[in-house]
Amino acid sequence: PIVEQTIIEKPFCKLVRFKRYADDPETIRLLKDEPVVLVCAPLSGHHSTLLRDTVKTLLRDHKVYVTDWIDARMVPVEDGSFGLADYIHYIQEFIRHIGAEHLHVISVCQPTVPVLGAISLLASAGEKTPKTMTMMGGPIDARRSPTAVNSLATNKSFKWFENNVIHTVPANYPGHGRKVYPGFLQHAGFVAMNPDRHLTSHYDYYLNLVEGDADDAEAHVRFYDEYNAVLDIDAEFYLDTIREVFQEFRLANGTWEVDGKPVRPQDIKGTLLLTIEGELDDISGAGQTAAAHELCTGIAREGKKHITAAGCGHYGIFSGRRWREEIYPEVRAFIRNA
Numbered sequence: 001p002i003v004e005q006t007i008i009e010k011p012f013c014k015l016v017r018f019k020r021y022a023d024d025p026e027t028i029r030l031l032k033d034e035p036v037v038l039v040c041a042p043l044s045g046h047h048s049t050l051l052r053d054t055v056k057t058l059l060r061d062h063k064v065y066v067t068d069w070i071d072a073r074m075v076p077v078e079d080g081s082f083g084l085a086d087y088i089h090y091i092q093e094f095i096r097h098i099g100a101e102h103l104h105v106i107s108v109c110q111p112t113v114p115v116l117g118a119i120s121l122l123a124s125a126g127e128k129t130p131k132t133m134t135m136m137g138g139p140i141d142a143r144r145s146p147t148a149v150n151s152l153a154t155n156k157s158f159k160w161f162e163n164n165v166i167h168t169v170p171a172n173y174p175g176h177g178r179k180v181y182p183g184f185l186q187h188a189g190f191v192a193m194n195p196d197r198h199l200t201s202h203y204d205y206y207l208n209l210v211e212g213d214a215d216d217a218e219a220h221v222r223f224y225d226e227y228n229a230v231l232d233i234d235a236e237f238y239l240d241t242i243r244e245v246f247q248e249f250r251l252a253n254g255t256w257e258v259d260g261k262p263v264r265p266q267d268i269k270g271t272l273l274l275t276i277e278g279e280l281d282d283i284s285g286a287g288q289t290a291a292a293h294e295l296c297t298g299i300a301r302e303g304k305k306h307i308t309a310a311g312c313g314h315y316g317i318f319s320g321r322r323w324r325e326e327i328y329p330e331v332r333a334f335i336r337n338a
Contacts, residue, residue, distance in 0.1 A: 002059065008097060011079035012086070012234065014068040015094050018059055035335050036102050037062045038094060038130075042110040043069045043087065043233060051108060053319040057328050058106075062335070065098060067091075067111075071231035072180045073173045081179075084114060084240035085258050091118040100128040104335045108318050109284065112138025113245050116265055116292060117258060123267040123298075131338045134274040134331055137284045137317050139245055140292045141252035145285030153246030161242050166235045181238035183230025252291060265295040272303040274334045276327060278312035305334060 001021050008015040022028050037058055041051050051066070058064050067090070072082070091114060095103060100122070107115040112135040123129050142150050167182050169175045208214075250256035256263040273296055275289045290306050307330055309317050316322045 007065065008094065010090060010093075011075050012070050012072070012082045013090055014070065015097070016066045016068045018055060018064045018066070020059065031063075035062050035104055036065070036098060037104045037106055037335070038065045038098060039067070040091060040105065040107040040111040040115050041067050041069060042108055043237065044110040051318060053323065054106075054108065057324050061332055062104075065094070067094065069231065071183075072178060072234040073169045073175045073232040075175045075178065075234075077175065077177045081236040082234040083236040084244060087111070087114045087237065088118045088121065088258055091115055092122060095119075095122065095130060096127075100130050103130040104132045104134070104338070105130045106134040106136070106331070107138060108136045109138050109314070110241070112136070112140055112289060112292070113241075113251055116140065116295075117251065117256065117263045119271060120263045120265045120268055121258060121261060123269065123271075124261065124264050129268060129271045131270075132272040132274065132335055134276065134334065135289050135292055136276045137278060137281055137314055138289050139284050140289055140295070141249065142246050142284075142288055143249055143252065144287035144291060147282050147285045149283050150246060150285065153242055158239070158243050158247060161239060166239070169232065175232075179235035180232040181235060182232050251295070265292070266297045268296050269298040271299065272305075272334070272338050273299050274305045274307070274331065276307045276309065276317055276331075278309050278314055278317045280312060281314040281317070283314040 003019050003021065005017045005019055006014050007017050020031055022031060039051060039055060039058065055064055055066055075082075091111075095105070095118070105115060105119070115133065116135070119129050119133060139150070142153070146154070165181055165185055166179050169178045169180055244250045244256065248255070251263060251265075254262075273292060275292050277284070277286060277289050279286075286308075293304050293306065296304070307327070309322060309327055312322050312327075317327055
């Protein structure tokens, strides 16, 4: 059986462990020796359950921890705001708690930037860093192969985002009065980017039902149940991300500072790096994630690996058949060989 345990509870995030139990001594021994993985889920409008397939697959061979981000509309104003620097502090706290020397960190999409920032700052401070970091479909350098997401951020002024997409949580929620970027806006934006794809997906679902293909139909329902469940993001975090990641490209430019300390990926030496991109990713364009290799000059060439998943879109690199059958075996081998 698998039991979900809350290990650390912060105002904006819970560190959750999925712990497997067994009765026979041999299975217990095998479980004890499995690598430890921290999955850093995106804080980009969806709940962490969007990574259900990612976590379920990883649990075959790993001890798995996940960042479970809390809907900002549920966080009282008294708990303060939450910015990009706070995200980094959370990740560092989780890494220290689990133990960096035995840890493998996987970041999916948006968190690739703050996770690389967190590990860079640990390295610069002389602290232990994880054994490996796997970065999947994230905007390490959002200038490369810009997508519709990138173009929106660069074509609008920072002031435009402040004035047009930030809303106040209404009175019937615990976080009433908090400034947020509402999940419904993010959801509408993602659907509007690919209306044809979503229409085709729903038509395929209809055909599955007509043809009695229950497995594919159920997979469609599961995905959209997660995809349509959205959360609000604290305004400070959203605006920090727009400015520092998508407008000023501070990590890629070498100008990023957190609490007055420079973020220096070149200081990472003892952590191996795997980057994964989808050939057809229309959210994080080609080369955006692979840019981490040029920044992490302290990691030896043999300690770096890049994978481009042919014919794979953004969600396909961490969910679905291609993830399970093609990408996951590569991730598992990279972790095992570290």
